[in-house]
Amino acid sequence: MFRILGLTAALLALVFSATVSAAEYEWKFALEEIDGSVQDRYATKFAEVMKEETDGRVNITIYPYGSLGTSTQLTELIQNGAIQMAFASPGHLGSIVPEVQLLTLHFLFSDDSRVNKKVLSSSEALYGPLAEAYRDKNLKLVSLISEGWMVWTANKPLTEPADFDGLKIRTMVSPLLLKEYEAYGANPTPMAYSEVYSGLQLGTIDAQVNPVFAIEEMSFYEQQKYMIFPGHLPFIASVVTNPSFYEGLPADIKEAIQAARAEADDYIFREQQALNDKRLGIIKEKSDTEIIQLNDEQRQAFRKLAMPVREQYKEMAGERGARILDGLVEDIRETEKAMAQ
Ligand code: 6CS
DSSP: OHHHHHHHHHHHHHHHHHHHHOOSEEEEEEOSSOTTSHHHHHHHHHHHHHHHHTTTSEEEEEEOTTSSOOHHHHHHHHHTTSSSEEEEOHHHHTTTOGGGGGGGOTTOSOSOHHHHHHHHHHOHHIIIIIHHHHHHTTOEEEEEEEEEEEEEEESSOOOSGGGGTTOOEEEOSOHHHHHHHHTTTOOOEEOOGGGHHHHHHHTSOSEEEEEHHHHHHTTGGGGOSEEEEOOOOEEEEEEEEOHHHHHTSOHHHHHHHHHHHHHHHHHHHHHHHHHHHHHHHHHHHHOOOEEEEOOHHHHHHHHHHHTTHHHHHHHHHHHHHHHHHHHHHHHHHHHHHHHHO
16 A cells, blocks of 8 residues: 555656646757767757746757767658757758758858858848748758868878879768769768768778868777868758747747847857867877868869859759859858958
């Protein structure tokens, strides 16, 4: 009898505590990266601000890479409403939303990260027609952020296009990425993020490209002798949600999402720079990786080969894609001008 009462009390306590602690909204936020990554830091800040802004009515649980699937699978979970928020990098999402591939074009963004931050948070081309393209695939674009400059890693120096001849460089899976590296003469090999380390180890790929923090946390540097900084593009990621889910939310929760997004965007702009710097220090300390910074002349040789890929983008992304590209080029130019004053 006492045992039964004890059990009932325990069950009641569980139910009671669950009821007391349960927020009105429980959301799942899935990442394409592991604990401690830029996406993890962004989602943690976003969740904190949501909690504050809504007095605890929204509770967000973060699911790091590996717990719910590959990037493409996370996007599918958003599309069918199984989870509420996720990161979707253009390098993977381009297979579903062809227009977003412009965010992987080489030498499109400014060399000034402040300009890119401003453009990514507010460009009309991105939050107008690009967001429409997301909407057509049952995705709502919440935000776009930079996670730091993309860096090539390889077992030989890559300082001129001829160095790419036949190089098996791993790319994310969007089809335009193949064109981008074929333009340099490489043999690009798309694969999931989780397979890159073993691909380098087994020699199925020779090289890969990612921001510094990722090269450190995924240990890619252990398998590569060189890190080459071409300054060809920042790694951009989008934050997405499900459009029907979003539309069904009350106005104050939607406002909280906008506030959380703005605060997390500002926070991550500073945080990713500090994290990338810190992780470069760790790589230098733990390995004898050789660091190469391309000079203007070297960059120019790659830029020349990269420019015609914009036409291939327009073929893949159609009239709307072409409009987004023209609008984005204009927004970057205008922001550079405004910031130079
Ligand atoms: O290379 C990739 O596939 C991944 N890289 C980063 C830095 N984040 C997510 C993405 O899936």
